[in-house]
Amino acid sequence: MPAYLIVDTQLDDPDAYEEYKAKARPHIERWGGEYLARGGELTLRESDLWSPTRMVLMRFPDVETAKACLDSPEYQEIVKISRASARRTVVILDGL
Template sequence: MKGYWIIFGSDVTDTEAQQEYGRLWAPIAEKYSARLKAPNAQTFIETRDTRRVVIVEFPSYAQAKACYDDPAYQQAMVLALRASSREMIIIEADLG
């Protein structure tokens, strides 16, 4: 089964931090064969701060966890958390 990060985020409030995160994320994504899978439509029904949903697909749950634990990602994550508020879960599934 595949692994997924599902990220629920607020609006981006620091665009410079978001851009730097994107720059750092690119080689990390390549290393772990991560692919962004943004939903086509988003309807937020029961939420307080979520304005964006991002789904990141990995070939396996183990790779999803390893990517999160990678020191390079941990450094990049600081910028992501500066750019916006977010919550993330890691799941094992086959979302198609």
């Protein structure tokens, strides 16, 4: 069953974040992740709890693969770049 990785990112240093994007994409794709949406136009229709900023949506083969990708030692090195240049919310959602 597919899983979806949803990331909301508030960029603090957009130039530094470009390095994260360049390294994260091939890593995600090696784990079978597919980018479905990445930083496109966002239309907020209703929200009592959340004010999303820059959204990214990815599909993985399953929850276990998504978790393994994010928990891998390689990604843990890459994500340090993101944490130094942005604030994020990351969610893994089990699909249907």
